[in-house]
Amino acid sequence: MEMKWKIYFTVVGIVALLMVGYETNVWANLTSSESETQVKRIENPEVDASDITPPEEKLKEQVAGGEFTVINKNKDMNSSEVVKEEKQKETGIVPANIQIPAIDVNSDIESVGVLDNGQMGVPEDPDKAGWFEPGTEPGNTGNSVIAGHVDSRTGPAVFYDLDKLEKGDEITVTDQNGEKKTYVVQKLESYPEKESPIGRIFGPTDEKRLNLITCTGEFVRYQGGHQDRLVVYSTLKEAEKEKSDIKAPTNIEVNGSLVTWYAVRKDYVAGYRVYRSKDGEEFEKVASISNHERKAYSDPEAAQYKYYVTTVALEGNESEPSKTVSFK
Amino acid sequence: MKSLKKILIIMMAILLLAPSAALADNHGDTKATVKTPAADLRADLDKLLSEHFVLATTFMMKSYEDAEDAEQVWNKLDQNAQDMTPAIASVYGEEAAAQFEDIFRGHNDYSDDFVKAAKNDDPEARKAAEQEVEEFVNEFGAFLSKATEGNLSEEAAQKVLAAHEEDVINVFDHYVNEEYQKAYQSFREGFHRMFDISKALSTAITTQMPDKFEHTKADAKAADLRSNLNALASEHFALATLEMQKGFNQSPDYDFVTWAENEHTKDFTATIESLYGEEGAEQFEKVWQQDHITAQSDIVTATLESNEEARMDAEESLKMFAEDFGTFLAAATEGNLPQQAATEAVWTHEEDVLETFDHYAAEDYEAAYNSFREGYGFMFGIGETLGDAIAKQMPDQFANDQMPEEMPDTGMGGMSGAGSLSAWAWAAFGILALLSGGVLYRKKSNQ
Numbered sequence: 177m178e179m180k181w182k183i184y185f186t187v188v189g190i191v192a193l194l195m196v197g198y199e200t201n202v203w204a205n206l207t208s209s210e211s212e213t214q215v216k217r218i219e220n221p222e223v224d225a226s227d228i229t230p231p232e233e234k235l236k237e238q239v240a241g242g243e244f245t246v247i248n249k250n251k252d253m254n255s256s257e258v259v260k261e262e263k264q265k266e267t268g269i270v271p272a273n274i275q276i277p278a279i280d281v282n283s284d285i286e287s288v289g290v291l292d293n294g295q296m297g298v299p300e301d302p303d304k305a306g307w308f309e310p311g312t313e314p315g316n317t318g319n320s321v322i323a324g325h326v327d328s329r330t331g332p333a334v335f336y337d338l339d340k341l342e343k344g345d346e347i348t349v350t351d352q353n354g355e356k357k358t359y360v361v362q363k364l365e366s367y368p369e370k371e372s373p374i375g376r377i378f379g380p381t382d383e384k385r386l387n388l389i390t391c392t393g394e395f396v397r398y399q400g401g402h403q404d405r406l407v408v409y410s411t412l413k414e415a416e417k418e419k420s421d422i423k424a425p426t427n428i429e430v431n432g433s434l435v436t437w438y439a440v441r442k443d444y445v446a447g448y449r450v451y452r453s454k455d456g457e458e459f460e461k462v463a464s465i466s467n468h469e470r471k472a473y474s475d476p477e478a479a480q481y482k483y484y485v486t487t488v489a490l491e492g493n494e495s496e497p498s499k500t501v502s503f504k
Numbered sequence: 505m506k507s508l509k510k511i512l513i514i515m516m517a518i519l520l521l522a523p524s525a526a527l528a529d530n531h532g533d534t535k536a537t538v539k540t541p542a543a544d545l546r547a548d549l550d551k552l553l554s555e556h557f558v559l560a561t562t563f564m565m566k567s568y569e570d571a572e573d574a575e576q577v578w579n580k581l582d583q584n585a586q587d588m589t590p591a592i593a594s595v596y597g598e599e600a601a602a603q604f605e606d607i608f609r610g611h612n613d614y615s616d617d618f619v620k621a622a623k624n625d626d627p628e629a630r631k632a633a634e635q636e637v638e639e640f641v642n643e644f645g646a647f648l649s650k651a652t653e654g655n656l657s658e659e660a661a662q663k664v665l666a667a668h669e670e671d672v673i674n675v676f677d678h679y680v681n682e683e684y685q686k687a688y689q690s691f692r693e694g695f696h697r698m699f700d701i702s703k704a705l706s707t708a709i710t711t712q713m714p715d716k717f718e719h720t721k722a723d724a725k726a727a728d729l730r731s732n733l734n735a736l737a738s739e740h741f742a743l744a745t746l747e748m749q750k751g752f753n754q755s756p757d758y759d760f761v762t763w764a765e766n767e768h769t770k771d772f773t774a775t776i777e778s779l780y781g782e783e784g785a786e787q788f789e790k791v792w793q794q795d796h797i798t799a800q801s802d803i804v805t806a807t808l809e810s811n812e813e814a815r816m817d818a819e820e821s822l823k824m825f826a827e828d829f830g831t832f833l834a835a836a837t838e839g840n841l842p843q844q845a846a847t848e849a850v851w852t853h854e855e856d857v858l859e860t861f862d863h864y865a866a867e868d869y870e871a872a873y874n875s876f877r878e879g880y881g882f883m884f885g886i887g888e889t890l891g892d893a894i895a896k897q898m899p900d901q902f903a904n905d906q907m908p909e910e911m912p913d914t915g916m917g918g919m920s921g922a923g924s925l926s927a928w929a930w931a932a933f934g935i936l937a938l939l940s941g942g943v944l945y946r947k948k949s950n951q
Binding site for chain 1 (some may be wrong): 792
């Protein structure tokens with residue numbers, strides 16, 4: 177009798193284990209091809225120290241191949257806030273369509289809000305994406321958010337292939353009048369549903385971002401669905417500045433050993449390049465001065481040269497030369 | 505490279521020696537000095553009044569921005585006012601000093617009223633603050649005139665005080681309107697006006713009490729030299745520390761403080777040119793800019809980029825500057841200012857600048873403004889020491905006038921029924937001449 181009970185519990189136990197194993201899909205990681213995507217799964221985003229500051233909010237950043245450093249330090253509230261308000265004027269759109277060529281997405285967008293249970297709403301139609309209307313309009317400074325289903329009860333939905341996006345892919349949203357805003361994918365991250373960093377996805381930022389959300393991870397029916405949320409972070413692709421759009425520095429002066437100029441007070445400035453020439457014909461670049469530095473170049477032999485300075489925009493484009501000057 | 509630079513500087517020194525060799529026979533004339541009781545009084549007033557201006561305008565900008573260090577600046581502004589009391593007491597006694605403190609400390613409150621009016625966009629409050637300033641100008645002008653027994657006329661005192669208040673308000677208004685170039689132009693003008701006020705006031709006091717000041721004159725040429733160097737040195741310190749803070753915060757007016765520094769360099773160069781000619785000025789300008797002005801900015805950049813190595817490089821540059829500038833000054837003054845002493849003084853100044861900045865960056869504002877006041881005061885020692893060396897080097901230009909203190913007694917009065925009247929007439933003539941001379945000088949220097 178006792179032997180029979182032992183066999184009974186063992187068999188029941190093994191079967192139960194197998195079932196749980198199947199349900200939680202423990203082998204999936206060994207067999208699936210998940211490593212091919214760029215999704216980074218973050219178990220506990222709020223305490224993941226390496227990621228508390230997303231890269232685009234770091235205090236300094238290198239642009240133009242490391243030639244200039246951009247300091248993102250808006251301690252002085254006066255400046256940044258004012259500029260922000262100005263920028264917000266009529267640049268945002270109400271998105272009606274989303275296109276992601278890399279994964280063949282081309283579908284309509286509905287505006288959604290917050291559901292009674294506190295969740296962000298999603299369109300009924302699995303082939304439509306939902307734009308979080310109380311949030312930021314695409315094109316404006318802040319986090320714009322669009323969510324879509326990964327699958328329906330019967331098959332793939334609008335954001336089924338979202339996890340296959342790669343850094344650099346483009347996302348274009350269009351409003352009813354055909355005005356477009358194009359974003360560039362920066363990174364993909366997934367979080368356990370309850371641990372998602374809501375603040376980072378929906379909260380304020382100085383960037384112009386569009387974040388796409390869908391479900392990912394295994395589907396656990398008794399827990400109400402997919403266990404993880406995938407977030408694709410992208411930033412607005414600003415129209416590149418033409419050479420003539422970038423203001424060249426003014427008031428270049430050479431005094432003693434110091435070359436000075438007036439700063440170009442525009443948001444697009446990454447820094448300045450200083451050129452000098454002995455004969456006034458062939459100029460060579462002698463310095464790169466980042467925007468946060470003193471607008472001056474010190475040259476003990478300044479009296480022997482002619483100088484001009486150019487402005488370099490964040491995208492790397494350079495202005496026309498300033499006036500050429502020499503020691504008085 | 506370093507030694508090449510040294511050789512250049514020494515060659516420069518020899519060049520500078522040549523013209524003054526002709527004056528060698530006048531050397532050792534101890535009469536040429538900037539260290540007279542009258543010049544000391546003027547330097548004390550230079551320091552306190554100009555520091556008042558710097559702290560008042562700084563406080564208003566900081567307070568308008570709700571900056572974290574606004575309170576500490578306010579405390580130092582009040583401390584500065586309290587420091588004036590002993591200076592006044594030493595001349596006019598405790599009672600007058602107490603009265604002075606009452607009026608002067610109180611007027612600092614108005615700067616706060618202007619800030620509040622601007623923040624709340626409240627034209628009524630602004631009007632009230634302007635009204636208060638006008639009352640202060642009248643009251644304080646009357647006080648000064650009375651204390652100096654009319655040596656500084658009430659009208660002249662009120663005029664110059666009103667101009668000062670206007671300077672402060674101009675700096676603030678332009679700042680609020682984001683007209684930063686105008687703001688720092690007003691800052692520079694207002695800063696230098698404090699030295700004009702100091703000259704007028706100290707001259708009035710020393711004229712009033714010639715015995716107390718051993719019959720030395722606050723407006724002697726040597727005293728002018730000392731005061732001029734004081735103004736240049738202290739303005740440099742004020743702008744350097746302000747620039748570094750603005751750079752650290754990447755404030756929108758950062759580039760305009762550096763602009764003001766460049767303008768200041770031009771003025772300093774012009775002063776050196778008036779003393780040592782074009783070549784001396786050229787040499788000065790190079791040494792002054794190289795490893796100094798840009799190095800102070802590099803300290804800020806290194807902090808912003810958390811770049812330890814760049815910080816060390818910038819500090820090295822500053823040390824090199826202390827060395828080079830000390831060498832330059834010793835050479836220019838033909839050793840009247842020894843090189844070692846000069847280099848040490850310059851380096852002490854650089855340390856003050858660094859300390860003020862480092863405490864500020866570490867958000868220890870109390871310590872930052874302690875260092876600021878110390879470093880600011882130190883610049884007046886440089887003005888004194890350097891000024892004295894120059895005065896001794898060029899006694900022809902800066903010797904105290906070798907005039908008798910009194911006219912010879914060449915009449916017994918037998919023919920004049922009103923001898924005392926004639927003495928009054930002479931005194932009146934003298935005062936008029938002094939005053940009109942002062943006005944002319946100010947007009948000239950304001951152009």
